[in-house]
Amino acid sequence: MKNKFRAIACGLMIFSSISAQEVTYTEYNLKNGLHVILHQENKAPVVTVGVMYHVGAKDEDPKRTGFAHFFEHLLFEGTKNIERGKWFDIVAANGGRNNANTTQDRTYYYETFPSNKLELALWMESERMLHPVINQIGVDTQNEVVKEEKRQRIDNSPYGKIIYRTGINKHLFKKHPYGQSVIGSMEHLDAATLDEFIAFNKKYYNPNNATLVIAGDIKIEETMNFVSDYFAPIKNISEKPVKPNILEDPITTEINTKEYDANIRIPAKVLVYRTPKQVERDAYVFDYISTVLSGGKSSRLYKKMVTDKKMALEVFAFSDAQEDYGTYIMAALPLGDVGLEKLQTEMDNAINKLQNELISEREFQKLQNKFENKFVNANSSIEGIANSLARYHVLYKDTDLINKEIEIYRSITREDIQRVAKQYLNKNQRLNLDYLPGTGK
Structure with a gap:
């Protein structure tokens, strides 16, 4: 009986902790199609600002694989108002940290700052969306960075083809672009022209293909005003991309x-x-x-x-x-x-x-x-x-x-x-x- 009561007590504790974990949020769309999600939590003076673009490796031209992951790097190069190579310096100098990652389905950029730097984070992400500088020197620089990443993670890493699926997905997906690796082909990146990179940016990195999330020590109404100031004026360069429905044949033989x-x-x-x-x-x-x-x-x-x-x-x-x-x-x-x-x-x-x-x-x-x-x-x-x-x-x-x-x-x-x-x-x-x-x- 004692064990039974202990189990009930533990269950109530788990239930109460889960209830306490409920995340409240406010979400809405700007007129330009940008989806905005705000979560206010004032326990610590910290804020995270992230932008998730609905573009990943599956959205690439089969003859130009690796573009989405390449842009994960390229869009840190600089903007019209952020000098080339200074992005990480600005973040560090203001007590922040940042990163980005890419999957088959999406790309995510984020910064975490002291909450009094909220506007700085919003300005930087709006700059990335509105004024990215995509030029040949940036492409050449990041090309070498991506090649080195591929060497470290896949080519020279034990079991890299399993961990990063390059030795797996190509066998499972013959029609669907999941058969392509996220890091892509270095030959494809080498062959790509600057105009192709610019066109990829125009197609996918628009407000209508992005979700902005702001979480942490914020005030909802004030933050909504900041979002309006920094993101509402950004216009879409192209229509929202249409995702094709590509179906694989069932696997019927091992x-x-x-x-x-x-x-x-x-x-x-x-x-x-x-x-x-x-x-x-x-x-x-x-x-x-x-x-x-x-x-x-x-x-x-x-x-x-x-x-x-x-x-x-x-x-x-x-x-x-x-x-x-x-x-x-x-x-x-x-x-x-x-x-x-x-x-x-x-x-x-x-x-x-x-x-x-x-x-x-x-x-x-x-x-x-x-x-x-x-x-x-x-x-x-x-x-x-x-x-x-x-x-x-x-x-x-x-x-x-x-x-x-x-x-x-x-x-x-x-x-x-x-x-x-x-x-x-x-x-x-x-x-x-x-x-x-x-x-x-």
Whole structure:
């Protein structure tokens, strides 16, 4: 009885902490189409200003891949009123920090400043949108930066083709541009003209294709006036881009192939499945599945393959749901002279068990607790809240998922986990990849 009351008390504590995490916000559109989201939280004198553009690697010309990621770098070069090379100096001199990142679906720029520098952050992002300087010296400079990034992260990085999907997505997506890597082709970037970069900017980096998010120590009405001053006068250079609906043929036969990596000595067995896009409920079920299989040392794959049988040096599985499709990746590195086929057998056994048996109530409760904690932690920082607000609006078309998403996870049942495993994790629906040392020559 004492344990029962303790469990109830813990549940009430979790519920109250989640309720306290509710994120309030104000959102509206400017006449030029810019979507604005404001979140006021005056606990600390800090503010994050971010702009998410709905452009990523999937929006590129197949003969000019890498443009979206290239612009992540290029738009820090300078503007009409910010001298070339001075962007980061201005941010640092005013006690701030900034960064940007690109995916297949969007590009996100943000600054975090002391809240008395809010106007500075707004001015800088409005400058990036209105007055970017795109010239040959900037293109040439960032071309070398991107090449070095590719060398460090992919070409010379162990397992880089798995981590950055360059050795995976090309096999899963033959029609959809998800088959292209985010970092793109260096040959394409080398061949591109300055006019092509200027045209890409005119097409995608407009108010009608952007979401501005401001979170932190602000006053809503005052901030709305600032937004109007800095962003309302910006005109769209082109119409809002239309996203094509490109459908992949279903995978009906197992794709067996090999990729080589001269940076590794230990091979890997990699199994990859195409899964639903991120707005679908089944995409959330895959988050549960990946946690069951490889979420920590007590997970099924880790315990069986690493701890008990000592046949794997490492094992992992994770879901990567995106705007149009998702992928579910399982991989294991052998220990000693264990063959890749033995690793595959164990991974298939784990999948078969999910397909044929409901997970235990205890395991299911542990899952739910993990995702309750994940939800609370996701909104524990101003930068995290800003990113989430922008992402949910741009990619999910529902800003309030920042508060509601936990209900989706709570609605998932043990039967859902079994059903989704049966529907998507079949041998004839996957990429079966041997990731091997060497060059393959």
